[in-house]
Amino acid sequence: MIFTNLNDGLQNKALSLQIQKCLEFSKKEPLVEYTPGSYEIPNEGIKFNVLNYETKSENESFWESHLKYIDVQIMLKGSEYIAFNNIHNMEEETRNIENDFIKHKGKEMYKVLITDGDVLVFFPEDVHMPGLSVEKPKNIVKVVFKIDVNTL
Numbered sequence: 001m002i003f004t005n006l007n008d009g010l011q012n013k014a015l016s017l018q019i020q021k022c023l024e025f026s027k028k029e030p031l032v033e034y035t036p037g038s039y040e041i042p043n044e045g046i047k048f049n050v051l052n053y054e055t056k057s058e059n060e061s062f063w064e065s066h067l068k069y070i071d072v073q074i075m076l077k078g079s080e081y082i083a084f085n086n087i088h089n090m091e092e093e094t095r096n097i098e099n100d101f102i103k104h105k106g107k108e109m110y111k112v113l114i115t116d117g118d119v120l121v122f123f124p125e126d127v128h129m130p131g132l133s134v135e136k137p138k139n140i141v142k143v144v145f146k147i148d149v150n151t152l
Contacts, residue, residue, distance in 0.1 A: 001084060001120060001121065001122055001123070001126045001128075002015070002019075002119075002120070002121040003112060003118070003119070003120055004023075004118075004119045004121075005117050005118050005119060006023055006026060006027055006074065006117045006118075006119060007117060015121075016152050018046065018147045018151055018152060019070075019072055019121060019147065021041060021044055021046060022041070022046060022048070022072045022074075022145040022147070023072075023074075023119065025041050025044075025046075026074050026076075026143060031050055031074075031076055031143050032076040032077050032141050034050040035050070036049075036050050036051055036052045037049070037050060041145075045148075045151070046145055046146070046147060047145070047146045048143055048144060048145040048146065049143070049144045049146075050076075050141070050142075050143050051140075051141070051142045051143070051144060052139065052140070052141050053131060053139070053140065054137045054138065054139050054140075055078075055080045055131050055132060055133040055134070055137050055138055055139075055140060056131055056132065056133060056137060057132070057133060058083065058129065058132060061129050061130075061131055061132060062103055062104075062129065063083075063085075063090060063103065063104035063105060063106060063127050063128070063129050064101060064102065064103060064104065064127065064128060064129070064130075065087055065090075065102045065104060065122075065124060065125075065126065065127045065128070066100045066101065066102065066122070066124060067097070067100060067102065067124050067149075068100040068148065068149060069100050069146040069147060069148060069149065070121060070122065070123055070124075070146070070147040070148075070149055070152070071120075071121065071122040071128075071144055071145070071146065072119065072120075072121050072144070072145040072146075072147060073114075073119070073120045073121075073122070073130065073142060073143075073144050073145075074117070074118070074119050074142065074143050074144075074145075075114045075115055075116055075117065075118050075119075075140065075142050076116065076140075076141040076142055076143055077116060077140060077141040078115075078116070078138055078139065078140030078141060078142075079113060079114065079115040079116075079134050079138075079140065080113075080114060080130065080131055080132055080133070080134060080140055080142075081111040081112065081113055081114075081132035081133070081134060082111065082112050082114060082120060082128055082129065082130045082131075082132065083108040083110070083111045083128065083129040083132060084108065084109055084110060084111070084112060084126060084127070084128050084129075085106060085107065085108055085109040085127050086109065086125055086126070086127065087104070087124070087125045087126070087127050088125070089106060089107075089109065089127075090104040090105065090106035090127045091104060091105050091106055092104055093105050104127050106127070108129070111132065113134065123149075124149065130142075
């Protein structure tokens with residue numbers, strides 16, 4: 001997992017070119033104004049989802065990871081906790097290869113608070129539980145880029 005912010009120039013220069021493209025696109029496009037749904041960065045082959053949802057408690061959420069895609073999650077408006085653990089500490093419950101989704105069970109190693117402009121990058125080993133309420137359920141807007149692991 002990588003934690004950064006859209007404005008962290010030096011750190012972001014050290015990231016892969018594909019991740020940098022996601023960050024730059026987020027800085028120049030008014031993604032917070034997009035209708036929730038699936039899109040693609042023109043001419044880059046990088047898909048992304050604009051999400052607008054209400055945060056929830058841990059018992060209303062689930063652990064997930066992905067095999068084919070790296071998640072680049074950027075908070076556009078609001079704040080949420082995202083719980084994290086390594087895949088080797090978790091137990092797999094279900095696997096949907098077609099949707100690149102693995103559901104897990106286990107305990108959190110720690111939680112990360114993300115607010116406007118914060119970025120989390122999740123690799124296939126990074127089991128995460130996004131969308132957790134900070135104090136009480138609140139509406140947030142977030143973008144999740146999907147980078148094919150074979151393009152890094």
